[in-house]
């Protein structure tokens with residue numbers, strides 16, 4: 001009889017794992033996930049929509065008080081309003097990550113109101129795809145400015161207050177683009193590769209201050225940025241899904257869950273890491289891209 005009592009619950013839990021319910025956000029949220037960032041003050045840049053908004057929401061669900069730093073005022077107000085309407089503690093602070101005064105201004109406002117910053121997520125991003133020989137200098141500079149210099153400026157401003165408290169966690173949203181050569185994306189990929197390197201340098205430099213820095217290298221995710229790339233004919237939805245071993249684009253919440261883990265104390269010994277959340281994109285051997293069916297390549 002003793003064996004029956006031990007085995008039955010195991011079978012039931014395996015059944016749960018097989019079902020889709022296992023991975024739903026509510027399932028995660030109802031458990032300890034709701035307290036992973038309890039009362040932490042978290043700043044998320046570019047959180048007016050897309051992945052940034054998804055991260056802001058996941059952090060709110062995990063108990064954080066969230067500051068939405070966003071360039072587009074209307075988007076930032078709307079995002080904060082939506083979270084507040086759901087009963088969460090969220091506020092919008094205007095931010096242009098490319099301007100050091102703006103980053104410093106956000107830190108000043110948050111410190112005046114909240115007294116500390118526990119978590120920073122550098123998420124703001126922009127994509128301007130061109131053939132490299134035709135890349136306008138302004139678009140090159142804008143992408144490097146927002147996604148590399150902007151990450152540095154924001155992190156520097158926030159780290160100054162984290163260093164004083166000897167505590168902090170920074171999550172940078174990089175990309176699988178930072179780990180490979182994609183045509184048309186010279187500035188975008190260079191910026192993201194730079195962010196991965198920057199994360200490693202700062203993690204090594206500020207470990208002595210008890211500040212952890214990590215990247216989430218997001219795979220192709222269902223947001224307006226990707227919808228716009230598809231609409232402009234840079235790639236089709238099928239081309240993306242055919243290239244992804246899991247056979248689908250990422251959902252925003254799947255990127256947000258990875259950011260939540262890295263931001264939380266669950267990752268207390270993780271720093272300088274680049275966590276790919278890409279459905280298997282980077283490790284994939286890419287046989288289909290050769291144009292040969294796999295069975296013709298066998299042997």
Ligand SMILES: NC(=O)c1ccc[n+]([C@@H]2O[C@H](COP(=O)([O-])OP(=O)(O)OC[C@H]3O[C@@H](n4cnc5c(N)ncnc54)[C@H](O)[C@@H]3O)[C@@H](O)[C@H]2O)c1
Pocket residue numbers: 045046047048049050051052069070071072075095096097098123124125126146147150173174175176217218219220221222223224225226
């Ligand atoms: N969507 C994807 O497939 C994908 C894949 C890999 C990485 N990423 C990265 O994830 C992040 C979010 O992407 P997304 O798809 O949600 O994009 P998105 O365009 O939907 O959102 C980007 C947000 O950043 C804001 N922003 C732009 N410039 C800013 C600035 N100077 N200061 C402050 N905010 C600014 C925008 O207003 C917008 O709200 C980006 O860094 C992007 O490069 C996205």
